[in-house]
Amino acid sequence: MTRPRTLILRTAGTNCDRETAHAFRRAGAEVELVHVDRVISDPGILAGARILCFPGGFTYGDDLGAGTIAAHRIRDALLEPIRELVGSGGLVLGICNGFQILVKTGLLPALGGHGTTGEATLTANDSNRFEDRWVLLEAVSDRSPFVAKGERIFCPVAHAEGKFVVRDDDVLRRLEANRQVVFRYVDREGGRDPDYPHNPNGSRNAIAGICDPTGRILGLMPHPERHLEPFHHPRWTREGLAAEGDGLHLFRNAVEAVG
Numbered sequence: 001m002t003r004p005r006t007l008i009l010r011t012a013g014t015n016c017d018r019e020t021a022h023a024f025r026r027a028g029a030e031v032e033l034v035h036v037d038r039v040i041s042d043p044g045i046l047a048g049a050r051i052l053c054f055p056g057g058f059t060y061g062d063d064l065g066a067g068t069i070a071a072h073r074i075r076d077a078l079l080e081p082i083r084e085l086v087g088s089g090g091l092v093l094g095i096c097n098g099f100q101i102l103v104k105t106g107l108l109p110a111l112g113g114h115g116t117t118g119e120a121t122l123t124a125n126d127s128n129r130f131e132d133r134w135v136l137l138e139a140v141s142d143r144s145p146f147v148a149k150g151e152r153i154f155c156p157v158a159h160a161e162g163k164f165v166v167r168d169d170d171v172l173r174r175l176e177a178n179r180q181v182v183f184r185y186v187d188r189e190g191g192r193d194p195d196y197p198h199n200p201n202g203s204r205n206a207i208a209g210i211c212d213p214t215g216r217i218l219g220l221m222p223h224p225e226r227h228l229e230p231f232h233h234p235r236w237t238r239e240g241l242a243a244e245g246d247g248l249h250l251f252r253n254a255v256e257a258v259g
Contacts, residue, residue, distance in 0.1 A: 003030040004050035004258045011036040011070055013097075016056035016225060020095065023225040024051070027251035028259070036073060043081040050258040051091045052082065054098030056158070056223060066122065066161040067100030075105045079115050082107065086114075091254050092217040093146065096159055099209070099219030108219050110212040111174050120166045120175075120210075122221070126202030130160040134234055135200055135222055137208050138186045141179040143215035145257035146250050152186075153246040155227040157200050162221040164203040164210075175210060183209035183220050224250045 006029040010017040021031045029051065039045050046052065060069040074082075086092060094102040099122065102108040106117040125131055134156045142149040166172045175181050185206040187194040192206060199206045201221070209220030224247030230236055232245050 002259050003028060004255055005029075005048055006031045006051040006053065006255075007046065007049045008033045008053050008055055009036055009039065010034070010055065010057075011059050013059040013061055014055055014057035016095065016223065019225045020053055020055040023228055023248065023251045024053070024255065026228060026248060027255040029251075029255045036070070040073065040077040043078060046078075046081045046085055049085060049090060051093065051254055052085055053092070054094040054101050055225075056096030056098060059097055059101070062161070066159075067097050067104050070097075071101045071104035074101065075115070079105065079107070083114050086214060086216045089258065090216070091145065091258055093254065094219035095223060095225065096157075096162075096221055099221055100161065102217065102219040107217055108212055109171070109175055109180055109210050110217070111171065111178075114212070118167060119171050120164065122161055123163050123165055124161050125159070125163055125200065127196065127200075130158075131162065131197075131200040132156065132158045133197055133200055135198065135208070136186050136188065137183045137220075137222060138190065138192070139182060140184050141182045141211070143179040144182050144211040144218050145215065146218045146254050147182060148253070151249070153183075153222070153224055153227070153250065154233070155222045155224050155247050157222045159201070159221055162201040162203070164201075164207045164221070166204060172204065178213055180210050180213065181205070181207055182211050182218060183207070223247075
C-alpha cells in the first residue's frame with residue numbers, strides 16, 4: 001500500500017502534534033510535522049500531501065478565544081491551497097483545537113462554501129470549567145471516509161471551549177439533512193441525548209464532530225489519538241485488553257481512503 005504523505009500543522013501552543021503524528025504512522029502514513037509559518041511562507045509545501053491535520057493544543061494560548069488567532073492566519077494565507085487539497089481528493093482532520101480552527105476559518109461546516117464563517121462555533125463548556133474525561137462517541141453519518149456509520153469510539157476529551165453551537169435552527173436542520181453531523185456523544189447504553197458528563201460540554205444535539213459538505217474535512221472535539229493502544233483504555237486492567245485502541249481505526253480509515 002502507498003504511504004500517503006500526511007502533514008501535521010503545528011504552531012505556538014500546539015501540544016498534541018507528536019501523538020497525532022504517531023497515530024498516522026501507526027495507520028501507515030508518511031508523516032511530516034510542519035510549522036504553520038513555514039507553510040504560510042511556502043504554500044507549495046501542501047502540494048502532494050494527501051492528508052492535512054490540525055492537532056490539539058492551545059494555539060497562541062487561546063488568546064482571543066480557542067483557535068481564533070490560528071484561524072485568522074490560516075484564512076489569510078492558506079484557504080485556497082486547502083481547498084485545492086480537498087478538491088484533489090485529499091482529507092483534512094481537525095482534533096480539539098484543530099476543530100476550533102476549522103470552524104473559525106469557515107472550512108467547517110461550510111454550508112455557504114469554504115470560508116463562510118458565523119454558521120457555528122465552539123464556546124465555553126456548560127460546566128464552566130476544563131473537562132478532562134473519557135467519553136463515548138457514535139458515528140451517525142456515512143458521509144465521511146474517516147468513519148463508518150454506527151462505529152463507536154471511546155476516547156478522552158480535554159477542553160474548556162468544546163460546546164458546539166449553531167447560529168440558528170436552520171443551520172442545525174441543514175447540517176442534519178446533509179448528514180454533516182458525523183459524531184454524537186452517547187451514554188454507555190447508546191442513548192443519543194445524554195446528560196453531563198456523557199455530553200461533557202453541553203453541545204447542541206450532543207454533537208461531537210462534523211464534516212463539510214464533501215465529507216472530506218472532519219473536525220471533532222475528543223482525542224482519538226489518545227486511544228491507540230488497548231492499554232490506553234482506563235479500565236483495561238478490569239475489562240481486559242482489546243486488539244487495539246478504538247481511535248486507531250479513524251486514522252487507518254483516512255490512510256486507506258487516500259492510499
